[in-house]
Amino acid sequence: MPVTQLNASQLYHGCNPADLPFKTTATIEPLTGLIGQERAREAIEFAANIQAEGYNLYVMGEAGMGKKSLVGEFLTKYCAGRPDAKDWAYLHNFDIPQQPKALSLPAGDGAQLKLDIERVIKELQQQLPYAFDDEYYRGRLRAIEEASRQHRVRLFAALQAEADKQGVVLLRMEDGAYAFAAQHEGEPLSGEAFEDLPYAKKMETEEAIAKLQVDMQETLIEIHEWEHDTVNKITALNDQVALEVITRQIDFLRHAYPKSQLLQNYFDDMQFDIQRNIDMFLKNDERQEDVNIDNCLKRYQINLIVDNADLHGAPVVYLNQPNHQNLLGCVENMAMMGALVTDFTLIKAGALHRANGGFLIVDAEKLLEQPFAWEGLKAALKSSEIPLENLERTYSLVATVSLEPEPIPLSTKVILLGNRDLYYQLYEWDPEFAGLFKVLADLEDELPRTAETHMQMAKLIASTAMNEHLPALQQGAVALMIEYAARSINDGQQLSLHIGDMTDLLRESAYWTRKYQQAEITADAVNHAWQQRLQRVDRVRTVVYQQIQRQIIQLDVSGKRVGQVNGLSVLSIGGFHFGEPTRITASCRYGDDAIIDIEREVELGGNLHAKGVMILAAYLGSFYAADKPLSMAASIVFEQNYGEIDGDSATVAELCALLSAIAKIPLKQSMAITGSMNQFGQVQAIGGVNEKIEGFYDVCSLVGMTGTQGVIIPRSNMQHLMLKPEVRQSVENGLFHIYAIDDIADAITILTDHEVGVADEDGNYPEKTFNAAVAARLANWAELNKHDKDTSHEASD
Template identity: 45%
Template sequence: MAKGGTPAIPPLEAEKLYTRCDPAQLDFETTAGLKPLDTILGQPRALEALRFGIGIRRPGYHLYALGPPGAGKRTLVRLILDERAAREPASLDLCYVNNFDAPHRPRLLRLPTGVGERLRRDVDRLLEDVRGAIPAVFETDEYRARRREIEESLKEQQQRAFEELGREADSHGIALIRTPAGMAFAPMRKGEVVGAEEFQALPGEEQERLQAVIASLEERLERLMQQIHQWRREGQQRIRQLDREVATSAVRHAIDELRKGYASLAQVLEHLDRLEQAMVENFEDFRRGEEGPETPSGLPMTGGGAPLRRYRVNVLVDRSGVAGAPVVHEDHPTYHNLLGRIEHVAQMGALVTDFALIKAGALHRADGGYLLLDARKLLMQPFAWEGLKRALDTREIRIESLGQVLSLISTVSLEPEPAPLDVKVVLLGDRLLYYLLYQYDPDFAELFKVAADFEDDMARDDQAQLGYARLIAGLVLKEKLLPFDRGAVARTVEHAARLADDASKLSLRVRELADLLREADYWAREAGRGTVTVEDIARAIDAKVYRLDRVRSLVQEQIERRLLLIETRGSRVGQVNGLSLARLGDFAFGHPVRISARVRLGKGDVLDIQREVELGGPIHSKGVLILSGLLGGRYVLDRPLSMSASLVFEQTYGEVEGDSASCAELYALLSALADVPLRQSLAVTGSIDQHGEVQAIGGVNEKIEGFFDACRRRGLTGEQGVLIPAANVQHLMLRADVVEAAAQGRFHVYAVNHVDEGLALLTGRPAGERGPDGRFPDGSVNFLVEAKLRAMAEQARAFFAPGPGDDPDPSRARR
């Protein structure tokens, strides 16, 4: 470190500002001759977690793949799942059929792969056959003869009964006659019915006799009519029995043929038995065909359709022709898209439904396999997250409307038999969402026990660079791009290090890499080249920056026009150029900002103006407090700090956050205390601890380039540069124009480990190191700072000391 009289540290060599990838180390001419990767690059931890989570078959071991957007999570997970699923047995078909005993509770059939669709076709053919067979058997001579026999037997039985009653009446001189109102009795005389006047002319005793006989016969007639009704019911029952026998013969023959194809499937055989019984009991459905709508009996709110609809099979999930376990990615994970739904149709002014309107959800389709879901999209859909958790916890899929789930409706609807669930769910999301769910949802840790954490970047070495080249070759092949020559690949590797903000790392954000390759391919085709070259890569990078840097250009223009007051020459007391980083979308840029400090006699307070007006974040405030601790622990240890200081970021109108300016704030404060000017040709970034050590910060490349752009607009003098933490040297991947200016000595980058090194560079004089006598060297910056603070302490003691006649109590000291 440059303490005491040690000379100022030299600037970094240009070679340290950018770590190149030598194209000569790449043993290929173009990516066309390079074998693409057959494995996943740079994700061993995530890969092991995925294989473990997919392999373990225990409740609750679902997966959450966490990592930054564009890291290739979906691609890697899908690759692993497809590979695993191809070796696993195919899942079952799922079908719903009518429950003829309770139509509002459809029954579920779980059948081997492809059997569900075959059963549906077979049942449809069965219905067509029966619809033709039943009307035919009811038109046969045999059926008509047997029915006629029953009807004539009934008729003859009735006729004999009436004849017997008539003969008995005749024996008493009474006639049994038919009237429009029915059967009646009347007296007869000489074969003729006696009229009313003639009846009144009869002797009284005769009239009474006839009336008593007629009353007795009417009682017998009444009993006979009741008997006739009973005979008719028996006749109708015999006819129905005949119809059932005829229908049974037609149905059983067809359905017995169907049973042979499903002899090993007990579920299907049981359903066919129920189907046969229902078809026989409702054979009239087949005699009248498909005319008119129906409402299945026993269901107050049911679905419409033709009469034969109730006998069909609703294939919920058909896996015909699908090899291996299913891998399903649901891009729109609403509650019903996950768990299935019951649709309704309008019929005669009402919404009705039946088992044929039950539709599958993603969980049904993924049963026996794997389901991929985007965690953010899932949580944005009302009740979808709770529905998924319930299904995974109970290990069954219950199809319900949200109205039923929330008890908002009480109308009777379908209650399909729940489907057993055996699925492995993989959520894809960012890290923040994972940690929030883990912290605030107690069910999450029970259901998603496996976290696959994707790396943002990978270590950069020769082997890694070759692997990255093969990754590029694979993307070129997949996207059908022009071949990339070795120079283009080398430049892409360098850009990957810049994206990683680390010269010793390579970014694994595959989406950004693929975007760069596509755009470079575009520029190569525009130039009429058959191969993508380094010029195309450079143009693609520059074009993207140009599309996004409108705000950066405006900031630099305001600096050039002195609307933003930034000095790049000369020296100022209590003023230093700090560096700020701005992020707008996927574009980040740095720019200088003036930091100023003022000091006066006080009680040792350092006023952070940003914090006072609520424009400073907590981390920035922490940095200012650390700065205060450094002052108190380094200077005038035998006296209290008696100064009051104010620090501010000039011309900032938004929130300032982060501690990367704490170094610059300290330099401005020390300059104000020592009354020593600071070079305005230098800008500073870095955070400090309470011992003065300079700590690494983020966005170092953008910050250096931001000050370089400001200096270039004003004119490079050869004295300008940036002070950065020495720990950030390994992160440097600066633009080519910055590196070139550094190589020519027109711009400099200094790496500092301690604030004293930066103080010496900024002031041009030694910072000073406390000697064995406890004093800083005379004339050093630290000596001047301590002298000022000591003088302030003496002033404060004299100022607050009681005067003649004053109360010696310090709490009532005069002011």
């Protein structure tokens, strides 16, 4: 195919505003959801519906592609029709306090149970003191105590009567002990008086006292037994009174939650524990104003860690900070008297608890940045349980007694949001990843441009403007937004699906619209927003172009030079890309089949650039030295390049410079060229074609337009052209030229104005053609090489 000089209409794939069937976006129906993501949407639906182990989902796409929006859009509808998620709570384990029990309840029952237990505790707080202050209870208590007192009186009266008969008096000592002494007329005798008694009387009295002391011991034993029995009777009375009150309240709980056997057992334990610790509900003394209800509630209340009372359907949880604690929950500690203590009320839920029965959405990169979080998530997914562990205790960072809560069964689909590189790295380096995330939703980056997709994009723009509360867009503004969606990916036939970038441009356009007090976003506002965005990041480009203008960076845009050509590259700084013309030079000499890539030698050239140079060498040998040695040494360099270079888009330019150096035929410096090539000289598409063309155009404008300047591009890049208006206008006026080529011969023709020349059957090229000059010099070097070898052999002989 001959060289094509492009006209202005071929340089931009526009969107005609007249083809859009609306005046403003206010009159069109907004789009619900993203466009062009049917494949990913089907994958999300599959992952949500399949009920099998390991079918968690990885949503793949670059930042700003709308991964979260796509997942959220589907799950909002899907989860609304799913069964309600359960409430989850932990109960105090009265037998083993270090092992709290996990409890599941229907959605909303957890909050109700918490209220019911609080009501019961408060009722007991009021009713138990009242029951023990009731007159009926006090009467029964007095009867028990009076019976015990009277029995004691009777026993001591009988003992005193027997002592009186024996002439002995019963005494109560200061320390509370009892003693017997001889008496006279009712008064105890002193020790001296007792010694003055006749011997027989003393002996009789001592015998009587000894017998009475035995009777006293028996009496005291009987009194102790009666007092013990009295205590038992009082305890039984207290238990009976308390049991009536406690049972009445606990029965309320039993009847309210009959379906949960775990709760029924808990209520039994709770009743027994309240009876055993009834003093918690009673005043310690008259000065105490009230019972401490918080202590009672803390012991018997549930710890409701997940409350789904307000949720209808399955939960969807997005975790923004996926550290281990936020993901899996934790058991907190509190300081008390210089030590760290904990209990079941300090158990805190993680995102997996809140998402149980539904879906958990996590940013994969953020997850992997957090220590222990990724391993913790995998462990939970593999065991289908949510373990509650204290990392500090697990890794011996603190010495404290912690809890071992019962793990909660896990039934959650985890959705990771991440880019492609991270997915493939996980797949390659983590052997467990593929088994846990078996479903991939791969978002499309681009969408083919058609009338239908233009309208879909218009609806997406309309819905975004509405959701962001932005002014409506006029027809021309929407058309320009569509064109920028193509320009942003350097493809005139595709549309970018980068929703974040489109939304930012809308917001910025709305800013300028409001600043200039306009009611609707116009095409001028969109263009102004785009130009302002470029201007904010344009400093480096301006500096580079000024250095070229001042010849600090040397570049010729006119005249001819042997072995020198203008190549084109793209510099990327942050998110800004611009084209930079670069002088590429080649030198050659007689040598031993060596092409030196200077960039590679000094480690500034990447692997792809080295590949391009090797392809160049292969082409040179196969086309010009197929039947003889390539007796040439050459070097190729990007002049004044001080950074790394990679890619093969300069291969065509490098070959042109090298062939020019061999043939000693100069190349036009008014032209710049870009393109990769294969071993057969066919030119292939490259990236950044718009930035490269515009970069050379801008430099020519600064240095001075001559009307002969232009750029040579691969024909396969024509479909990508979305050039700015200044370039299109210059082409229209004949001041700038863009050529599309298919092979290296086309490039040589444009750059030299020489006929390239096609070899005949014997491999000879027509005289005075470019290829003839190349072949002649290579043949001369080959002859020199043969002569040198012959001379070497003769010398060795």
